[in-house]
Amino acid sequence: MPKTLFVGCDVSSKNNTVCLMDEEGKEMGYPTFPNTLPGAKTLEAHLLQLIKEKGFSTLKIATEATSFLDLHLVDFLASSPILAPYNTSIYQFNPKLVRNFKKAYPDKDKTDKIDAFVITDRLRFGRLPEPYESHRPYLPLRRLTRYRFHLIKAISREKAYFITHLYLKFSAFSLEKPFASLFGATSLALITEFSPDELVNLPMEDLTQFIIKNGKNRFKDPEKVVEALQRAARESYRLRPALSSSIDLILATILQTLRALGEALKEVDKAIEKEFQAFPNTLQSIRVIGPVYSAGIFSEIGDIHRFPTEDAVAKMAGLTWKRYQWLQG
Numbered sequence: 567m568p569k570t571l572f573v574g575c576d577v578s579s580k581n582n583t584v585c586l587m588d589e590e591g592k593e594m595g596y597p598t599f600p601n602t603l604p605g606a607k608t609l610e611a612h613l614l615q616l617i618k619e620k621g622f623s624t625l626k627i628a629t630e631a632t633s634f635l636d637l638h639l640v641d642f643l644a645s646s647p648i649l650a651p652y653n654t655s656i657y658q659f660n661p662k663l664v665r666n667f668k669k670a671y672p673d674k675d676k677t678d679k680i681d682a683f684v685i686t687d688r689l690r691f692g693r694l695p696e697p698y699e700s701h702r703p704y705l706p707l708r709r710l711t712r713y714r715f716h717l718i719k720a721i722s723r724e725k726a727y728f729i730t731h732l733y734l735k736f737s738a739f740s741l742e743k744p745f746a747s748l749f750g751a752t753s754l755a756l757i758t759e760f761s762p763d764e765l766v767n768l769p770m771e772d773l774t775q776f777i778i779k780n781g782k783n784r785f786k787d788p789e790k791v792v793e794a795l796q797r798a799a800r801e802s803y804r805l806r807p808a809l810s811s812s813i814d815l816i817l818a819t820i821l822q823t824l825r826a827l828g829e830a831l832k833e834v835d836k837a838i839e840k841e842f843q844a845f846p847n848t849l850q851s852i853r854v855i856g857p858v859y860s861a862g863i864f865s866e867i868g869d870i871h872r873f874p875t876e877d878a879v880a881k882m883a884g885l886t887w888k889r890y891q892w893l894q895g
Contacts, residue, residue: 571622573613574686575629576678577601577636584609585682586616587690594620596679601635606642614648624653628689630681631658644698655697657689664688696872707841708865714834714858721827725749728820735813736762738801744794749824752780756795758818761810765799 569589576583582601586594597612599605617625627643629636636658643649644656664681667688674680729748732739736757745753756765756776765773770792777788785791805813835858842861849860873879 568623569621570624570626571613571617571620572686572690573625573627574682574684574689575627575636575639576682576685577629577632577639578678579635581605581678582609582639583678583682585679585686587683587686588620589690591687591690593683596682598678601639603638603642606639609639610643610646610648617652622652625649626655626657626689628657628659628685630661630664630685632661640698657694657697659685659688659695663695667691699868702868704845704865704868707838707845707861710834710838710841711858711862711865714831714838714862717827717831717834721824721831724820724824724827728817728824731813731816731820732757734805735802735810735817736798737803738798741801742794742798744791744798752777752785754821755780758814758821762799762802762804765795770796 572587572589574585574587576585578601580601581598582605583596583598585596588594594616597609599609599612613625616622627640629640640656640658643654646654664685668674668684671680671684674684729740732748739757740748747753760768770789773792773795774788777785777791781788838861839857842857842864845864847860847864849855849863850857852860855863867873867879870879
């Protein structure tokens with residue numbers, strides 16, 4: 567009858583605290599290893615020795631997925647040729663899964679040793695997620711698409727910060743909305759080059775020519791835009807000169823950051839499209855999904871055959887609802 571060794575790792579930037587447990591829940595030690603390559607090799611040797619001494623035939627390992635701290639260890643153990651003969655399976659638990667399971671131990675303290683114990687006992691409990699797969703070909707693509715998501719959030723955050731400071735300089739600009747896009751080239755040129763007082767005093771003909779030139783003659787009714795601009799300028803609060811110069815500097819530097827993030831986004835999009843060409847897929851046959859979004863969906867799902875049903879895919883994406891059965895009187 568196969569015997570399974572359960573190993574739970576509480577991973578930190580410095581150390582990996584390990585809990586060793588057999589199928590009956592007997593604890594077999596709590597060794598700690600540095601979270602380095604030599605430390606991982608020492609853990610590998612320790613597990614091999616224990617397997618041989620106690621006659622284990624199967625090895626299950628789990629960590630709590632926290633940022634990237636466990637990625638090197640998980641990938642090292644999953645790729646280990648020494649541990650492979652023992653049907654090694656490795657799992658990265660969602661922190662929510664571990665946190666909810668720990669509620670069954672209300673008297674437990676919050677220590678690395680206790681956390682390792684909870685991870686191991688959850689592993690022993692079963693009903694596990696999909697195991698980690700080493701050398702998955704879509705991992706580089708996943709890193710690119712997740713970094714793209716990070717860039718999008720950074721751009722959104724900087725734009726929101728820009729808008730809050732724009733209110734200090736030009737409080738009525740967002741109320742009048744003279745341009746369809748606040749972050750269009752003509753809009754930004756006006757915001758950075760003129761103060762509300764300058765816009766009020768600038769002759770309408772000069773302001774119209776400025777808009778036509780910067781808008782490359784794409785505005786259907788530039789005079790209407792000028793009227794909205796000067797109305798917004800007249801209705802905006804005025805800043806003291808000392809504060810005004812600070813706000814101008816902040817707005818200018820935010821725009822520099824946005825331009826840099828925009829260029830980075832273009833480069834990442836190119837890299838994603840190039841990387842995605844290596845994977846045959848049907849996602850791009852859907853009209854509203856381009857190569858970048860297709861790559862994001864594909865890289866997160868990975869091998870579709872690891873999901874037994876369509877519901878399992880939906881649940882992985884967070885598209886799931888709990889069922890409630892109501893008692894009828």
